[in-house]
Amino acid sequence: MKNLKTYYILIVFAFLAMFSCADDFVDVASPDENSEDFFNTEQDYQDALIAAYDYLQATAQQFQIAEIASDNTLAGGESATDTPGIQEIDDMIHTPTNNILRNIWTWNYTGVNRTNYIMEFKDKIDFPNKTSVIAQTRFLRAFYYFELVKWFGDVPLSIDKRIQFGDQFTIDRTPKSEVYALIEQDLIFASANLPYIQSQTGRITKGTAQALLGKAYLYQDKFTEAASVFEDLIANGPYELLPSNIAPLMWENEYENNIESVFEIQYSDVDGGSYDCFQCLEGNYAVGFNGVRGYVGPVFDFGYSFNVPTQDVVDAFEDGDIRLEYSILDIEQWIANHPGASYDETAGYEQTGYFNRKYIARLGDANRPDAALTNPNNTRVIRFADVLLMAAEALNRGGISDTRAQGYLNQVRNRAMLGNVSTTGTNLTNDIYKERRVELVGEGHRFFDLVRTGKAVGTIPDFQANKNELFPIPIQEIELSGNRWQQNPGYQN
Numbered sequence: 001m002k003n004l005k006t007y008y009i010l011i012v013f014a015f016l017a018m019f020s021c022a023d024d025f026v027d028v029a030s031p032d033e034n035s036e037d038f039f040n041t042e043q044d045y046q047d048a049l050i051a052a053y054d055y056l057q058a059t060a061q062q063f064q065i066a067e068i069a070s071d072n073t074l075a076g077g078e079s080a081t082d083t084p085g086i087q088e089i090d091d092m093i094h095t096p097t098n099n100i101l102r103n104i105w106t107w108n109y110t111g112v113n114r115t116n117y118i119m120e121f122k123d124k125i126d127f128p129n130k131t132s133v134i135a136q137t138r139f140l141r142a143f144y145y146f147e148l149v150k151w152f153g154d155v156p157l158s159i160d161k162r163i164q165f166g167d168q169f170t171i172d173r174t175p176k177s178e179v180y181a182l183i184e185q186d187l188i189f190a191s192a193n194l195p196y197i198q199s200q201t202g203r204i205t206k207g208t209a210q211a212l213l214g215k216a217y218l219y220q221d222k223f224t225e226a227a228s229v230f231e232d233l234i235a236n237g238p239y240e241l242l243p244s245n246i247a248p249l250m251w252e253n254e255y256e257n258n259i260e261s262v263f264e265i266q267y268s269d270v271d272g273g274s275y276d277c278f279q280c281l282e283g284n285y286a287v288g289f290n291g292v293r294g295y296v297g298p299v300f301d302f303g304y305s306f307n308v309p310t311q312d313v314v315d316a317f318e319d320g321d322i323r324l325e326y327s328i329l330d331i332e333q334w335i336a337n338h339p340g341a342s343y344d345e346t347a348g349y350e351q352t353g354y355f356n357r358k359y360i361a362r363l364g365d366a367n368r369p370d371a372a373l374t375n376p377n378n379t380r381v382i383r384f385a386d387v388l389l390m391a392a393e394a395l396n397r398g399g400i401s402d403t404r405a406q407g408y409l410n411q412v413r414n415r416a417m418l419g420n421v422s423t424t425g426t427n428l429t430n431d432i433y434k435e436r437r438v439e440l441v442g443e444g445h446r447f448f449d450l451v452r453t454g455k456a457v458g459t460i461p462d463f464q465a466n467k468n469e470l471f472p473i474p475i476q477e478i479e480l481s482g483n484r485w486q487q488n489p490g491y492q493n
């Protein structure tokens with residue numbers, strides 16, 4: 001069966017006639033009368049499901065931006081005015097007019113609307129694979145809402161019904177506890193009704209749903225529930241850490257969807273977008289944008305020098321940690337060890353000499369239709385190493401078992417060729433946090449880890465308490481609601 005990343009292309013272009021890009025509240029579906037001619041066959045539901053999967057591809061930007069918002073990386077780019085929305089978030093001076101934040105809001109709500117379109121007509125017909133379709137749909141809805149809650153807190157909530165233009169005048173921002181309740185329900189259903197292994201690579205599995213459910217619990221400090229889900233996944237799921245000698249390769253195209261991958265967003269090298277329509281992309285734009293400006297040489301291809309790691313995160317790695325070399329590219333050291341290789345030392349803004357090796361272009365990527373927009377490298381959203389560390393955190397912070405927490409933490413450390421940790425209590429908590437930073441650097445987790453654990457103030461430069469824990473609701477959305485929605489604290493409309 002086709003990999004899901006190629007199946008996207010075949011289905012979504014045909015489905016786009018039903019969902020047009022609109023510069024208002026969300027991507028609005030066609031009028032209701034179209035439903036009379038749709039959802040009459042299983043293929044209609046499958047096509048709508050692929051369209052709901054498709055907006056996962058737009059999230060490459062928000063994972064990159066989440067990393068830049070943290071203390072791990074700087075915005076970089078060509079100059080201080082290169083993509084102002086990114087520069088503002090890096091400096092913690094973003095406002096409700098930030099266009100990047102509007103993208104995150106709009107694209108995730110488009111994903112929500114596409115899932116709710118299916119749910120709105122879930123009872124129209126029956127077919128043999130209906131439960132699987134609904135389970136995958138509910139996972140996707142949970143994922144999009146989870147991203148919205150992470151970024152914006154209380155958000156408008158619609159269940160099994162599309163939000164269409166005009167609804168913003170009657171729908172309120174919903175307390176995030178209620179949004180989380182729906183996320184939990186959706187993920188419990190998906191976990192109970194999906195297999196661990198799908199016949200088509202890239203489709204949501206039981207393990208994917210369990211991992212996100214445990215993460216949603218963890219973000220609410222529901223440590224007992226999180227530990228239970230994670231430990232069930234660890235014991236019964238098909239995942240394991242790649243061995244130490246293979247781990248450096250997990251970011252290469254040929255190692256996508258490997259045994260350590262719990263959730264990957266699938267990309268292809270089809271030219272489906274433009275600089276004005278990032279949500280139309282089939283490729284992972286972040287890979288090219290993270291690369292080395294003006295680079296010529298082996299292994300890598302040139303890029304646009306965004307999302308550059310800081311010296312502080314480099315120094316966070318312990319001596320002997322093999323992850324440093326395959327997580328962060330020290331360009332000066334690389335050039336010294338590879339005669340003939342070079343890069344533009346004078347180009348770029350906030351350049352530290354380090355680059356996110358996990359997500360930078362590989363040699364030959366520049367030969368694709370558009371090197372910046374059509375990179376096929378997948379986003380590894382949840383890896384088994386992340387699951388182990390989240391399980392360790394839940395067990396430790398929940399006062400359940402420091403011994404089991406040490407065991408999961410040490411699996412990750414041992415793979416990195418580091419010794420065991422034997423600390424307990426708060427010291428073990430801090431060791432887990434340190435391990436998350438170096439294991440997951442470059443993957444977009446750090447900012448939200450710091451926020452949810454109350455450690456962002458004093459760690460992220462210029463982070464303001466009681467403000468920067470959330471991002472502002474885009475001003476356009478406030479205005480479209482007739483100014484009925486309150487802005488998040490600390491931001492002025």
